[in-house]
Amino acid sequence: MNATKNNIGKNTTTRRAKTAKVTQTIRRVSGMDEAAKRCIGSPKRPTPIGSDKTASNGFLKTTFLPKFKENDFQKSISKEDNLIKIQRKKSKTERDFYKSLSQLAGHYGLNPIPTENFDFPYNIALSVWNIKKQLKESNENWDNIQLIQNENRTYFISEERCKTGTSLFYIPLIPLYRMLKNKAKKKSAQLLLSVCSYLYRNANIPYYRQENSYLYWNYEMLTDWISEDEEIDENHSSKKELQQAEIIGDFMEQKIFHKNNVEVFGKRLETFKAKNNFDKECFQLSKKVFQLYNDYPEESIFRNAHFNNIQTEENTDDDFYNEEKVVTMDKYISFFADDKGLIYQNLIDSVNNDFNEYSELQEPMITKVFDGSDIPKNNLDFENRLFGILIQLSTLLGD
Structure with missing residues (x-):
């Protein structure tokens, strides 16, 4: 798709060149330098010890x-x-x-x-x-x-990282709102409501209607562009989409904030009866999330996120005052309004343009020191499972 086709109106505000529209459900961040994305470690594989080719020599x-x-x-x-x-x-x-x-x-x-x-x-x-x-x-x-x-002293330090690729883990909530209004899908929607409630309340997934969230600023910026464009009237589809994003977003935040959705999670699973393939997929995903909730009831997605991907003990005073040099996790993980329409297309373009200013993503990481002292038992199992769940949830809600 032509990248300029998704522009809203004819606003003259200067913007960077847009990246190509991303079509997959878990959206790939365009333009990120893959080779330079991670500073730690070498992308090269070690040279094999010997050759398996036969030769007369x-x-x-x-x-x-x-x-x-x-x-x-x-x-x-x-x-x-x-x-x-x-x-x-x-x-x-x-x-x-x-x-x-x-x-x-x-x-x-x-x-x-x-x-x-x-x-x-x-x-x-x-x-x-x-x-x-x-x-x-x-x-x-x-x-x-x-x-x-x-x-x-001579000793090893190992670094483990949950590699997320260059994807946007954005979970659309307007589709869930519509499911709740659909009698045929209401039971499945209630399961996914418990899933989203756990992700919001317990795993601390950011929400786009919170003023301190990254996407809140992006939606506000799109609103300003539209309001300043004299050629866009009140009935323009982009204005309606933004109104929906605000009104439904506030309503759904109240729904997923309610702790009852987590408390009745298990009961909803026990009484659920799938009627079609979509119901089965919702049920299977919800079982995974419920198990994750039981294994990690209060763990946050940010528990192993570090400023500029530097462990706390490695930070110097200078590091503390330095600006963030990586794309932080709260920028590429979030609930958002919808994955369809003009606003969605321009939102993704804006995010991609912003991310192109960076060369690295903040990702969950842990460090272990092998100097004879006790080794911490921490791992990235929670993060590995959670990112897989976010992919599945985004796919279900995007269908």
């Missing part, structure tokens, strides 16, 4: 280990140090390294290749290469590991 059948490049371990040993100091430092580094490696491998259920017989520091480089490869293959949330030398 025996040389080509030789197994080659990864090429070692000079790293911080080698550089940290000054050429001016005497042999005794070098040996002590090497032994301490190796001892700490293998202790940390053992703790990390035990936590993630990995089997590191034996590297003790290789010379230092190649043994460490080879172990790091192997453990990264295993983590990438076995842990969907693994993002990066770092080998830290701090205060004469």
